[in-house]
Amino acid sequence: MKKSLFLITILFQIYFINAQETGYFYGGLESNSQWLQTDEGINFLAPEDQFRANNYILMNYNLGKFTAGVQYESYLPSALLGYDDSTYGNQNDVATYYFNYKDETLDITGGYFYEQFGSGLILRSWEDRQLGLNNALKGINVKFNATKDLGIKAVFGQQRNGFEVSEGTIQGIDADLSLSGALNIESVDIQLGGSYVARNQDTNGNEALPTTVAAYGGRLDLIFNNFYAGVEAIVKDPDVILNEGQISSNKLYDGTALQVNAGYAKKGLGINATFRRLENFSFYADRYAEGNIYNQQVINYVPGLTKQQDYLLTNIYVYNPQPRLIIESFDQRSGEVGTQFDLFYSFKKGTSLGGKYGTKLAMNFSYWGGLDSEYNIENRWYKAKFIGNGHQLFRDINFEVKKKWSKEWSSVFTYQNVLVDKGIVEGGPLGHSSILANIGVIETTKRFDNGKAARFVAQHLWSKDDRKNWVAGVFEYNFSTRLAVYAADNWNYGGTNETHYYSVGGSYSKGNTRLGLNYGRQRGGLICVGGVCRFVPENTGLSANLTVAF
Numbered sequence: 001m002k003k004s005l006f007l008i009t010i011l012f013q014i015y016f017i018n019a020q021e022t023g024y025f026y027g028g029l030e031s032n033s034q035w036l037q038t039d040e041g042i043n044f045l046a047p048e049d050q051f052r053a054n055n056y057i058l059m060n061y062n063l064g065k066f067t068a069g070v071q072y073e074s075y076l077p078s079a080l081l082g083y084d085d086s087t088y089g090n091q092n093d094v095a096t097y098y099f100n101y102k103d104e105t106l107d108i109t110g111g112y113f114y115e116q117f118g119s120g121l122i123l124r125s126w127e128d129r130q131l132g133l134n135n136a137l138k139g140i141n142v143k144f145n146a147t148k149d150l151g152i153k154a155v156f157g158q159q160r161n162g163f164e165v166s167e168g169t170i171q172g173i174d175a176d177l178s179l180s181g182a183l184n185i186e187s188v189d190i191q192l193g194g195s196y197v198a199r200n201q202d203t204n205g206n207e208a209l210p211t212t213v214a215a216y217g218g219r220l221d222l223i224f225n226n227f228y229a230g231v232e233a234i235v236k237d238p239d240v241i242l243n244e245g246q247i248s249s250n251k252l253y254d255g256t257a258l259q260v261n262a263g264y265a266k267k268g269l270g271i272n273a274t275f276r277r278l279e280n281f282s283f284y285a286d287r288y289a290e291g292n293i294y295n296q297q298v299i300n301y302v303p304g305l306t307k308q309q310d311y312l313l314t315n316i317y318v319y320n321p322q323p324r325l326i327i328e329s330f331d332q333r334s335g336e337v338g339t340q341f342d343l344f345y346s347f348k349k350g351t352s353l354g355g356k357y358g359t360k361l362a363m364n365f366s367y368w369g370g371l372d373s374e375y376n377i378e379n380r381w382y383k384a385k386f387i388g389n390g391h392q393l394f395r396d397i398n399f400e401v402k403k404k405w406s407k408e409w410s411s412v413f414t415y416q417n418v419l420v421d422k423g424i425v426e427g428g429p430l431g432h433s434s435i436l437a438n439i440g441v442i443e444t445t446k447r448f449d450n451g452k453a454a455r456f457v458a459q460h461l462w463s464k465d466d467r468k469n470w471v472a473g474v475f476e477y478n479f480s481t482r483l484a485v486y487a488a489d490n491w492n493y494g495g496t497n498e499t500h501y502y503s504v505g506g507s508y509s510k511g512n513t514r515l516g517l518n519y520g521r522q523r524g525g526l527i528c529v530g531g532v533c534r535f536v537p538e539n540t541g542l543s544a545n546l547t548v549a550f
Helices: 002-017 422-426
Strands: 024-036 051-063 066-075 091-102 106-113 137-145 150-161 164-178 189-200 212-224 227-239 253-266 269-279 335-347 359-370 373-376 381-384 392-404 409-421 434-447 453-462 469-478 483-493 499-510 513-522 525-529 532-536 539-549
Touching: 106 150, 137 164, 335 392, 409 422, 422 434, 422 525
Parallel strands: none
Antiparallel strands: 024 051, 024 539, 051 066, 066 091, 091 106, 106 137, 137 150, 150 164, 164 189, 189 212, 212 227, 227 253, 253 269, 269 335, 335 359, 359 392, 373 381, 392 409, 409 434, 434 453, 453 469, 469 483, 483 499, 499 513, 513 539, 525 532
């Protein structure tokens, strides 16, 4: 409470001292709550804290080159189900605050801040409330534009861990150079970058542990006419590995990361290909946080490079990246290697396939496997091939056709063939069994006058594995641009337990305010946002979401 009053006092002092200047406040409120109910149909027993809520209030004040802000968070009486209740539950306080000065060449932030080096493969601090993830750094962030072609960033601080900070201290420096600008090259755009990020943490008397673990990376990006390409490579200092929060041994293992992408884009056509290889590339602000299921204290950004699906059934079998090294009798893995390929094509209007309004085709293929490695469990060593023939973790082939039939009617047709290791779906050991599924989706939208619209989605999943077949339907009606309602049902049938996961709800928006309500069953499993996933348990209840921007 003292911290809250202090920060609010600072903000108002800045405001009143500079009252003769032109300044303004801005921010927002977000409230997410649920009332959980016992549901014998899915064997869900409501916890003692049936009502749960995550609340966020963000307030910023800007005055010319100066900006200050504070975010207050409340998780009372408990955090939403599926979030890290041991870290956030039954707590409320000022979570983050910052003071910033910015001009044309200098940008300095003190307090909590978010930052990213390159693609984020070596460092990314960010917030995603849907995932329950906020790994802001508390310290100082300096950005300096040395020339119009050279930019430098430097960070120093500790990572946020709930309402506390990490045991480890993070320091890093990043540089971006426009080589084509510096050398006056006009035919091709060439960008160079280099990064250094280190974690410094007390060893608590264990001389076998390294005090500092650093990662070093470089990147190159090219754009030539309609072509683009990029490569980023990173090496990480040797460090210990952990399993279930315990150090496996005092042996140290280094790590590497390599990502390559290339593509071609012009009107009506887009092609993109990505290759990534990760070997022992988990990087945490606290060595003891390795492998936690809530993505807490993660320094770098390692999303699943697969198509981000939008439908109920295409989101059942998703891919959760596997960068960790594990050398145990029940599970051995050393990382992942794979690729993703995207093709986008638009058939021109007036052609046989394009029709009157044109037709859009999207195709995606992704394949991810574990590194082909040899393991010696007794002596705690392993040897990995660069690619080899490792165990298949995930393979996805999908097609999407978007077709507008008239000014009122449009449709989307989707087909997906997916194969995934069952250990990824359940969060257990890998390589014991796989799940193969085919999914078909038909979505149709009818638009009326005055912002009214109706949307219907029919889906089916065929599988001989896991929980067998699923069928799903969604109906949504927009009475206006402000008011919408929906009803949905996922029916899992063909297995030992046939279950409906139903849901009804709606939303109302006015100006900068939106209220959403829904009641129903939540299917358990992986929930992914932007390729980053967390596990959620099955549950039943009423949920509400309120957002206000000001």
